[in-house]
Amino acid sequence: MKYLLVAITFALTAVLQQPVSAASNSQPPNIIVIFCDDLGYGDLACFGHPTIATPHLDQMAAEGMKLTQFYSAAPVCTPSRAALLTGRLPMRNGMCSNSRRVLFPNSKGGIPATEITLAEQLQKVGYATACIGKWHLGHLPPFLPTRNGFDYYFGIPYSNDMDRVNDSPKGRQAFQNPKVEYWNVPLMRNEEIIERPADQTTITKRYTEEAVKFIKSNQTEPFFLYLPHSMPHVPLFRSNEFENKSRRGLYGDIIEEIDWSVGRILDTVRQSQSSENTLVFFTSDNGPWLIFNEQGGSAGLLRDGKGSTWEGGMREPTLAWWPGKIKGGTVSRELASTMDIYATASQLAGVQLPDDRTMDSYDLMPVLQGGQGLREALFYYRGYRLMAVRQGAWKMHFMTQNAYGQPQPVTHDTPLLFNLHVDPSEKWNVSQQNPDVIARLGKIVAEHKKTAKHAPSQLEK
Numbered sequence: 001m002k003y004l005l006v007a008i009t010f011a012l013t014a015v016l017q018q019p020v021s022a023a024s025n026s027q028p029p030n031i032i033v034i035f036c037d038d039l040g041y042g043d044l045a046c047f048g049h050p051t052i053a054t055p056h057l058d059q060m061a062a063e064g065m066k067l068t069q070f071y072s073a074a075p076v077c078t079p080s081r082a083a084l085l086t087g088r089l090p091m092r093n094g095m096c097s098n099s100r101r102v103l104f105p106n107s108k109g110g111i112p113a114t115e116i117t118l119a120e121q122l123q124k125v126g127y128a129t130a131c132i133g134k135w136h137l138g139h140l141p142p143f144l145p146t147r148n149g150f151d152y153y154f155g156i157p158y159s160n161d162m163d164r165v166n167d168s169p170k171g172r173q174a175f176q177n178p179k180v181e182y183w184n185v186p187l188m189r190n191e192e193i194i195e196r197p198a199d200q201t202t203i204t205k206r207y208t209e210e211a212v213k214f215i216k217s218n219q220t221e222p223f224f225l226y227l228p229h230s231m232p233h234v235p236l237f238r239s240n241e242f243e244n245k246s247r248r249g250l251y252g253d254i255i256e257e258i259d260w261s262v263g264r265i266l267d268t269v270r271q272s273q274s275s276e277n278t279l280v281f282f283t284s285d286n287g288p289w290l291i292f293n294e295q296g297g298s299a300g301l302l303r304d305g306k307g308s309t310w311e312g313g314m315r316e317p318t319l320a321w322w323p324g325k326i327k328g329g330t331v332s333r334e335l336a337s338t339m340d341i342y343a344t345a346s347q348l349a350g351v352q353l354p355d356d357r358t359m360d361s362y363d364l365m366p367v368l369q370g371g372q373g374l375r376e377a378l379f380y381y382r383g384y385r386l387m388a389v390r391q392g393a394w395k396m397h398f399m400t401q402n403a404y405g406q407p408q409p410v411t412h413d414t415p416l417l418f419n420l421h422v423d424p425s426e427k428w429n430v431s432q433q434n435p436d437v438i439a440r441l442g443k444i445v446a447e448h449k450k451t452a453k454h455a456p457s458q459l460e461k
């Protein structure tokens with residue numbers, strides 16, 4: 001007995017003397033989601049931009065995976081963010097509308113309490129959670145990040161071009177030479193406004209500092225860091241260090257500062273105890289805002305941009321990074337969605353997916369490890385309208401509507417059909433030659449519609 005006690009004491013002492021390691025095999029991985037606002041598919045050097053320099057993102061791609069068929073769930077901010085955080089199409093939770101496309105400072109609605117955000121999901125198993133950046137899922141108290149699964153919030157509650165000050169230069173002029181005081185956007189910490197107007201020139205830098213602090217102070221428990229940048233949404237602001245740095249001009253300066261931020265975050269992870277146990281995604285909420293000309297980004301070879309269900313509105317330049325788990329320098333061409341981050345993180349954390357509702361989320365680990373994806377199809381919604389569907393190479397449009405300047409959609413009696421492998425720019429309609437494909441995609445949509453119950457809009461309140 002005495003020997004047994006000594007042995008137990010000895011073992012306990014040994015355990016207690018072990019350094020606390022966040023990278024132990026038993027601990028689920030940290031999850032970081034870096035989410036840009038209105039970044040185009042063609043805006044990163046590693047996605048082909050000829051003059052914007054993104055060395056840190058290029059390195060992230062070299063050490064991780066580039067996903068070339070990765071989509072947001074909506075072509076504008078609010079529904080896209082709702083889908084990412086709930087793993088569900090926005091029409092299922094009412095975070096969309098055919099008339100008011102996003103939430104505004106006078107909106108009364110927000111993310112419904114019945115939704116289970118990814119942060120709430122991960123909190124169940126002890127994750128520390130933070131949202132640092134632009135929220136845009138409701139600015140009134142019940143809808144704030146702190147009421148929806150995040151332990152900590154630092155950022156702006158809606159878009160950086162809202163709360164326009166009356167005596168600011170009219171129309172587009174304010175965006176040509178933007179000044180912080182033209183927009184009365186609040187900056188919040190948890191549930192308090194700490195600065196108004198938010199000094200947007202330092203906002204990317206301050207988000208980065210907050211993110212680095214959060215990572216460093218959460219080394220003994222798993223964490224979920226959601227970092228939705230306010231940029232490169234117009235008005236464009238960057239810190240002094242990035243003024244006139246990029247050959248691409250102001251927009252390039254913004255992307256190069258975001259690139260710097262990614263470098264700081266990955267370096268912090270690399271130097272931390274959890275370096276081998278952190279999965280990082282980099283992507284965007286929707287495509288580039290093309291009506292702002294050189295102040296907006298580029299969708300590269302994809303058609304149209306933010307606001308539309310053409311490829312440029314919803315396909316995002318996406319990287320995934322997890323040293324030791326994701327092979328460096330790999331490219332996946334599997335169909336995937338921001339909504340899939342929900343099932344992936346839940347699976348890794350060992351939390352069951354909600355089984356009392358329809359989910360639109362598939363575990364991405366097979367894709368991230370170089371295999372085939374579990375997602376069969378992708379549905380392109382604009383508000384509540386199902387505009388198009390994709391399976392494999394094929395994309396079929398029932399309705400089309402340009403991002404701007406076309407008030408109503410055009411319905412196609414014979415849907416338009418594009419082979420995106422051959423024709424990523426959606427130039428050549430091949431529906432006449434492929435009636436079998438039209439029929440097959442039609443069946444997928446009929447199946448989808450059986451579960452496509454529309455919730456009342458939260459955006460029209």
Ligand code: MG
Pocket residue numbers: 037038076077233285286
């Ligand atoms: Mg956006």
